[in-house]
Amino acid sequence: MGEITHEALQHVAGGVEVSSVQYQPTDRPIEDRFSITLEGGRLVLGLYDGHGGSNTAEHISKILLPTLLRSPPHDHRGVFEAIDNAMLDAFKADHAPFRARSKEWRHHAQVLRSGCTTLILDIDIAGMLVHYANAGDCRALVCDVQDPDSEDVGPLQQTTDLNAKSPSEQERLKVAHPNEDLLVVSGRLFGKLMSTRGFGDGYYKLPRGINNWQHKKYIDVLSSLDQNSGKVPLNAQYDSYFYGYRTPPYLISTPDVGVMSLTGRGFIVCGSDGLFDLVTSEEVARTVRKGIKDGVQNLAAYVLSAVMAVKLPGDDVTILVLKFTN
Structure with a gap:
């Protein structure tokens, strides 16, 4: 039987709050990770959807953000690639001819044996811009609430899912x-x-x-x-x-990058594919709109409850919802 493994509401900056929830449908430990980091005027949301174990998601959730914050948002692509290359190089060095394994060889192998897709939203609060870097099929929605009394979905910006079905x-x-x-x-x-x-x-x-x-x-x-x-x-x-393994790499860390605009009336939703396998972006946005109108505190948990009322997830689900409170 599945269970909610995390539920929280954080006031992360003046007039900005982020609600979060995680659901694990099986008995194994949840493989998703997420991060919420505020430094200066940059609020960075990270979602790391693990598979084949949680080792990679745990590792990336700890090392990616500090590296990103040392660089401007337009360097996201290069940072992703450099970190992934460093992981590969560390593993290869451990198993090079005539070289002894490092003390960290097992960790180097574990973070390559499993994997994780990664979505980063680097938010310039003052400039009301979202710089996104998406390597995989987690999804972000940015919705502008033009009529607070309506439950209709307004203008919707979103990232593109990138997986073998795309x-x-x-x-x-x-x-x-x-x-x-x-x-x-x-x-x-x-x-x-x-x-x-x-x-x-x-x-x-x-x-x-x-x-x-x-x-x-x-x-x-x-x-x-x-x-x-x-x-x-x-x-x-x-x-x-590996029946056709001829010209690796077949799987890359290079993210799709871009910029989405914000307004103080809107909200942001980040979700792992365990959510969007079950509902559309429009349905999620409509549910958040209704939650805001009804004064719901944890909008992420509210979305999860609405989804589970119709269908139980079969995969880990992580949801983050950013709302402006001013």
Whole structure:
């Protein structure tokens, strides 16, 4: 039986509050992470949707924000790529010929064995702008409430989901890997993984070597983490997972970036795909509008309750809602 594992309301700045909720539908620990950070005039919301374990999401939730805040928002793409490359380099260095493993080798392997999609909203409160960086299929909505007495959805801006089902990602894979058939099978990368962007998932990023010998060595290391886990190790399924492994990386950390405008009348919703697999952006926005009109305190929990009244989620759900209170 699932349960709500987190519910909170935070006043993060003058006239700005963020409500949050997390729901875990299974007995395993929740794999999602999120962060809410205010530094100077920048309010940064982060959503990290983990899969294959929580190691990557936990790691990225701790290291990404401090690095982003040392750079201006237009550097988001480069920061994402640099952090992911550093993770890959640390793992490869641990297993280079004639080199001893570092003391952190297990951690380096764990954060590549699992993965996480990541959505960052870097909000300039004074300028009323949202700089977004989206690597995956978490989604952000920015809604402008033009008529506070109406429950109708006003102008809606939103990020684009990026996964193996997205036509734009399928086209990207075709262009990046020409003449490679069956990259996306049944809406999944190599028929296995929904994600096409994000951190971790190193088994679809690591170099191949002649006849895949180097890649197989790396997979043996990652498979050692599956011992006593009850999982079938990756190396025992190598031909199934990597039947067409020719020109990695197939999964990238490069985020889609852009800017959305805010008004003091509006609100922002961030949600993991566990939410948007069940409801549309318009339905979520309409629910938040009704909650604001009815004086609901925790709007994130209100959205979750409305969704669960119709259908129980089958995946982890994390929801953040930012509202202006002035």
